[in-house]
Amino acid sequence: MFDIIINFLNQLDSVMYYPILIIVMAIAGLYFTTKTRGVQIRLFGESIRILLEPPDEENAVSSLQAMLVSTASRVGTGNIIGVSTAICLGGPGACFWMWLMCIIGASSAFIESTLAQIFKRKDHEGHFYGGPAYYIEHGLHKHKLAILFCIFLIATYAVGFNxxxxxxxxxTFMDYSFYHPTTTPIIIGLVLALFTGYCLLGGGKRIVKITGTVVPLMGLSYVAICLIVILFNIQNVPAMFLLIFQDAFDFQSILGGVAGSCMVYGIKRGLYSNEAGVGSAPNASASANVSHPAKQGLAQTLSVYIDTLLLCTATALMCLSTGVTRNAAVSGAPYVQSAISTVFGTAGPIFITVAMVLFAFTTLIGNLYYVDNALIFLNNKKKPSENFMKVFHLACAFIVFVGAIIPMDAAWAMADITMGGMTLINLPVCVLLSKFAIDCMKDYEKQKKQGIKPVFKASSIGMNEEELECWI
Known part of the structure; x- marks a missing residue:
């Protein structure tokens, strides 16, 4: 019975990404890139400058802080395990397709985050909030579609991703001598579920704060470790890049089995990692207090680059430069641990395990930031009761336990399918509302050319101010 369910999920996953999602993502990304004249590349320097600006009001959320929240959610196990899985199952060419979709997808990140800023709301304490549900409701006037998006978001971040x-x-513990395929996953699942439940129920605020500080340092350390491994294998780098591009353009092989090709794996794992166009980051983007919505759109393009072009690439190049064996049997953590151990010996796999524990924990907790936003929307813009949240958080902890004991195929398929549902709602909506974001970008550039600090007024691009709470 369980095998039938897994086969169904895998088939649904394959059809959803090829041909449906690949076509939707490519068309949307190319459309946004064309309409914005490559804003994600053309204004790259401006996106860096914006992050250094302080918020307009004291104690308000800055562009940098909002970007770090979304980056913290993006950066996680996908940067290590997802990339390894793509290379082992799809081939080295997955790296190229991951890079290509990152650059194209960054334009989608600009549009969705700019829209989130335009249609954001303000609570009674003066804090901003918003996201796709709000620009769907107030921009398209499709309340039921906004509800459907929230349901998919909850399914993605509370279930699929966790x-x-x-x-x-x-x-990551599979390569250790104490690992037993039956009992070890259960023990790890129980420990992780208890730890997650403890923090979600309010007992681990200090732990969350500490890990929130440690994880960025671990991310930088991880990139440094990857760079050291690459430098030790510098003689293999030219052949490695040749292998990546040869495999990426081996269309005979790709067309022979598209669903399992490097192209599809690169796009799927890249989307899982950077989430460009999925509709998650706009929930964080809406909270920023900026003088112009385009600023947060530009900040989010940088977040996509950090995730994919820096962290995912670090994993890919480290593994491929070592030349260690890659196949389905070692896909995931074992492939990365095998690569890093060529230089650091037994200390390498231990470092990966520690990094994964930190990345996984902050991802589990961070995912529920987006879920809370969706629950509030579904509850008529009010926070659900404490009793409901306790039951919900206990259910989330149980899902974490289940995740540790299910097969790899089921875990990836659930994450891909729920994320795909979000994307198939969000990207078409962004296309329909893109004129607002594009006009907003033009207004930003116009004011910059005039030598003044860009300040946005909805009337300057002909928007109906009755639809908005801000920018009036």
Whole structure:
């Protein structure tokens, strides 16, 4: 019975990404890139400058802080396990397709985050909030579609991503001598579920704060470690890049089995990692207090680059430069641990395990930031009761336990399907509302050319101010 369910999920996953999602993502990304004249590349320097600006009001959320929240959610187990899985199952060419979709997808990140800023709301304490549900409701006037998006968001971040995050974490222990395929996942799942439940129920605020500080340092350390491994294998780098491009353009092989090709794996794992166009980051983007919506759109393009072009690439190049064996049997953590051990010996896999524990924990907790936003929307813009949240958080902790004991195929398929549902709602909506974001970008550039600090007024691009709470 369980095998039938897994086969169904895998088939649904394959059809959803090829041909449906690949076509939707490519068309939307190319459309946004064309209409914005490559804003994600053309204004790259401006996106860096914006992050250094302080918020307009004291104690308000800055562009940098909002970008770090979304980056913290993006950076996680996908940067290590996801990339390894793509290379082992799809081939080295997955790296190229991951890079290409990152650059194209960054334009989608600009549009969705700019829209989130335009249609954001303000609570009674003066804090901003918003996201796709709000620009769907107030921009398209499709309340039921906004509800459907929230349901998919909850399914993605409370179920799909947390199942996968838990599986990815326990898989890092597979290479240790004490690992037993039956009992070890159960023990790890129980410990992780108890720890997650404790923090969600309010007992681990200090732990969350500490890990929130440690994880960025671990991310930088991880990139440094990857760079050291690459430098030790510098003689293999030219052949490595040749292998990546040869495999990426081996269309005979790709067309022979598209669903399992490097192209599809690169796009799927890249989307899982950077989430460009998925509709998650706009929830964080809406909270920023900026003088112009385009600023947050530009900040989010940088977040996509950090995730994919820096962290995912670090994993890919480290593994491929070592030349260690890659196949389905070692996909995931074992492939990365095998690569890093060529230089650091037994200390390498231990470092990966520690990094995964930290990345997984903050991802599990961070995912529920987006879920809370969706629950509030579904509850008529009010926070759900404490009793409901306790039951919900206990259910989330149980999902974490289940994730540790399910097969790899089931974990990836659930994450892909739920994320795909979000994307198939969000990207078409962004296309329909893109004129607002594009006009907003033009207004920003116009004011910059005039030598003044860009300040946005909805009337300057002909928007109906009755639809908005801000920018009036």
């Amino acid at each position: 199942l996968l995050c838990s599986y990815n974490l326990q898989s």
